[in-house]
Amino acid sequence: MEFAVMPDYLYGASVRVNGKWLGVIDERPLKFRIRDAGAFTLLVELSPLQSDPTGDVVAVPFARVIKIKDGEIVPPEVETDGSIHIRKAGRSWQLHFVYPKVEVLGQGLETLLLPLQTESADFDHDGRLDVAETFATNLRGHVRVKSATGQILLQEVYPDSAVRIEAADLTRDGRPDLLIFWRGAQDEPYMQLWDGADASISTFEGFTGIRRAARAEVLLEKKLQTPFRETVGLYRYQPVPHESPQFQLVRAEDRTLQRADVEAETVEAFLSSVEAGDRKGAALYLAKGFPLPDLHFYGHEIESVEGAKSAVSVYEWLTPGYYDVEKYFALDLVRQPDAVSEWKIRAIKPRVHGK
Numbered sequence: 001m002e003f004a005v006m007p008d009y010l011y012g013a014s015v016r017v018n019g020k021w022l023g024v025i026d027e028r029p030l031k032f033r034i035r036d037a038g039a040f041t042l043l044v045e046l047s048p049l050q051s052d053p054t055g056d057v058v059a060v061p062f063a064r065v066i067k068i069k070d071g072e073i074v075p076p077e078v079e080t081d082g083s084i085h086i087r088k089a090g091r092s093w094q095l096h097f098v099y100p101k102v103e104v105l106g107q108g109l110e111t112l113l114l115p116l117q118t119e120s121a122d123f124d125h126d127g128r129l130d131v132a133e134t135f136a137t138n139l140r141g142h143v144r145v146k147s148a149t150g151q152i153l154l155q156e157v158y159p160d161s162a163v164r165i166e167a168a169d170l171t172r173d174g175r176p177d178l179l180i181f182w183r184g185a186q187d188e189p190y191m192q193l194w195d196g197a198d199a200s201i202s203t204f205e206g207f208t209g210i211r212r213a214a215r216a217e218v219l220l221e222k223k224l225q226t227p228f229r230e231t232v233g234l235y236r237y238q239p240v241p242h243e244s245p246q247f248q249l250v251r252a253e254d255r256t257l258q259r260a261d262v263e264a265e266t267v268e269a270f271l272s273s274v275e276a277g278d279r280k281g282a283a284l285y286l287a288k289g290f291p292l293p294d295l296h297f298y299g300h301e302i303e304s305v306e307g308a309k310s311a312v313s314v315y316e317w318l319t320p321g322y323y324d325v326e327k328y329f330a331l332d333l334v335r336q337p338d339a340v341s342e343w344k345i346r347a348i349k350p351r352v353h354g355k
Contacts, residue, residue, distance in 0.1 A: 012049035123196030260341035
């Protein structure tokens with residue numbers, strides 16, 4: 001098995017594998033080989049060569065264990081932190097990495113002194129206004145709720161400096177709730193519902209915001225957006241006694257943000273729609289009579305567009321957040337103008353990398 005440790009162009013790396021120093025990575029990958037039969041364990045150690053140019057954070061050296069059996073990557077037994085990302089590319093494997101970082105105390109923390117967002121409501125239901133605030137550091141978002149008497153009712157830290165809050169009566173019990181929205185390491189959206197009366201907090205995945213409707217109703221949004229398309233699902237929160245709440249789809253909305261006028265834009269519009277999970281939108285960029293293939297991927301790259309032919313790469317998770325595979329496709333296009341695009345995709349064929 002051939003591995004390549006891919007460059008980190010900001011910090012660089014000194015690399016050790018199973019105690020052996022392999023060298024430093026600057027601009028070119030560092031390659032090594034291991035046997036492809038039986039069980040094998042790699043201990044990969046990476047140390048930065050340069051400090052952060054901003055001075056606000058420190059990149060931390062780290063080590064991770066990778067287990068292999070008969071030429072295949074073994075899924076980790078514990079949840080990963082995103083530091084190591086393995087990619088199967090053709091007949092080799094790439095090791096991408098992101099250094100863990102810590103914030104330098106006293107640097108770039110000015111926003112902790114000034115709230116970015118403020119919401120006032122009677123969260124603890126004592127008849128007086130409380131205050132919810134968000135703050136940000138370089139790496140994290142902070143949410144704090146203080147009662148009218150100054151008591152801290154809630155203080156949480158999130159891995160997203162762009163964390164947002166909303167005060168809304170989501171449960172429709174006549175009392176305000178605090179909704180907290182943020183995104184995870186893979187850009188996946190999360191929402192927390194905090195009930196100040198009993199200090200309970202619940203976390204749900206997929207919701208990106210709220211929509212205030214008629215008669216003071218609050219609907220939850222699941223928004224998917226690409227440069228060319230936007231889809232929004234609106235859901236009603238429905239509590240269930242002694243069980244998890246249900247979310248009823250009220251309606252779905254979609255619209256085209258811009259027309260794809262040239263071949264490259266059609267390819268990008270199609271790939272970004274599939275990537276976002278908007279299969280209805282992706283089908284709009286296919287030629288008449290060509291069904292939508294069973295494609296699922298989280299990232300893509302357009303390698304070339306030459307006339308009515310395009311070469312693309314897509315990235316599909318094998319173990320989410322840890323191990324993916326790079327797949328290669330050739331796309332054929334035909335001119336079939338309509339309101340969303342000038343060109344349509346009439347064929348999607350697997351191809352060999354480099355061809």
